[in-house]
Amino acid sequence: MSGEQGELRVEGVSKRFGEVAALCDVSLAVARGEFVTLVGPSGCGKTTLIRIIAGLELADGGRVVLGSADITRLPAHRRPVNTVFQDYALFPHLSVRENVAFGLRSRKRPPEEVERRVAAALEMLQSEGFAQRRPHQLSGGQKQRVALARALVNEPEVLLLDEPMSALDAKLRAEVRLELRRLQRQLGKTFLLVTHDQDEAMTVSDRIFVMRDGRIEQAGTPAEVYEHPRNRFVAEFVGAANLIPVTASDGAVQAAWGQLTTLCRPPWQEGILAIRPERVRLCTQEPAANGLRGRVRELIYCGAHVDLLVEPASLRVRCAPSAAVQVGDEVWVELPPEHLEVLSE
């Protein structure tokens, strides 16, 4: 079976480091031109997976297929794949221009072509201004651009990005996210990003894969994963969530403080419902369904919004900063049934 041109498929890949299983039978497919993110806490195997795709680590089992070619056992320097490394790994003794030219010179491209393509790559990443400098003379953001240019100039079929923004400050990170997204759309290339930052994953990706302990917990568009987390781990890792332990019998769902209505029937007798803090509604009087009378125990001012912690149940409620609520106030909150997610676990 031959895949679509430029499609990247990982089929049942496993990897152990001594006693530790880094990846257990992981499969995923990335379409050509897609921006896909592997997100998960450190040690979840996401970096191991892209290192296997890059050819920097050998899988114990499974296959990596690019287009119609099995590249599982192809050495790194023969794969049409390039990597942006976590700390950029720029060659310190070479100038920015020479760093960017490195891959083309390795493949012995004619000098005119090297010059033309390097110039184009530097221009694309607005790096002509410091092309003569050495890496140690660059700021973090500049290094990042050079690392991107150095990888993209080779026109790889897949660009792998290993936590490329972890060394940047928050403001710069937000800018670089937009830039990455713009770049990927402009080039139409397949980008595979690895990050532990779920915000980053949500804002740049077409699809995200949430990983834990060497397995993929959930895959989908950012909206799917955020709105319908499959289990407790995903609900807590991607965004903030209120987790409500409940029991279910004969279609009636019972929380510690009272009965709740959900859209779909839980498949279990005892389990957890999740609701995002911004989906919980603050009411002035008792709502028609799923209401809860509580007291504001804490108020966290976040600028754009205010988070309230409501007892009982330590419910987190996100509301507009203009809400006239104070610590100690008695309030009504509503948990709209359409936003109460039944976690399958």
Added chain:
Amino acid sequence: MSRLVIWYGQLTTRRRLWTKGALLAGGAALWLLAFLLLPALVMAALGFTKRGPYGEVQWQFTLENFRRLLGYGLMEWSADYLLILGRSIWVALVTTVLCLLLAYPLAFFIAGRSRRTRAALLGLVMVPFCTNLVIRAYGWMLLLGHQMPPARLAQLAGFLPPDTGLYPGALAVFLGMVTSDLPFAVLPLYTSVERLDWSLVEAARDLYAPRRRVFLHAILPQTLPGLTAAIILTFIPAMGAFVVPDLLGGAKYMLVGNLIQQQFGASRDWPFGATVSLALLVLTLIGLFLFRGREGAGERG
């Protein structure tokens, strides 16, 4: 003058800092002045004096020693001393190159072992330090003698006339020199190999580099500081070596170190010995200067 300053968290005054610094560094500075700099100046002056008939120093300015070093002796011109100087440079260069060729892969081998093995291997590298140089040289003399297996093999293969040994001679000198200088090359190289950032190697591989290019751009530049230290630490002792060439080289393979030793010893010609020492010093400094200059150029280009 006694302005308050904070020095790494300590509130003090400039004057007190200076006093403290002078007290702490003063001992070493005085020691070097009294026992290194002044004697060196005396020796330099000695190089311009004459030897008396009974081996005493006559404080009379002359350039005769330098003329003699260049070959204009009592009799017709001879290149003997220049040959010794040239041979010394040659032996030091070859020793340095051999040490580097052996030490570079060894440093990688050691750095790649587990923490415990590394400590043990480094200990083994240092073992020669614990044995007296003279004893090691006698070891080589025995081993390279005409009845021992290495010489026998060479005789059988026709490289060596029957009943002759591999000692004394150039081979024995190189063996001895490399054995005594190798640890000085291994230790600094190991230090820089151990700190090697392997992600650069991966980056080079990821960017399609074949082996030679990976080495040239990802490994060599990172080990350059260790390489520099190794070169300096082997070349300088090799230039001044006299125990090993004296014991293993025989009369025909004299190096500048032996010449100096001979002048201050048996020949009782201190002025000429001082002149040769000066020449050695100047040659070593020129060598270092050339090497450093080249290294600087490499960093820029």
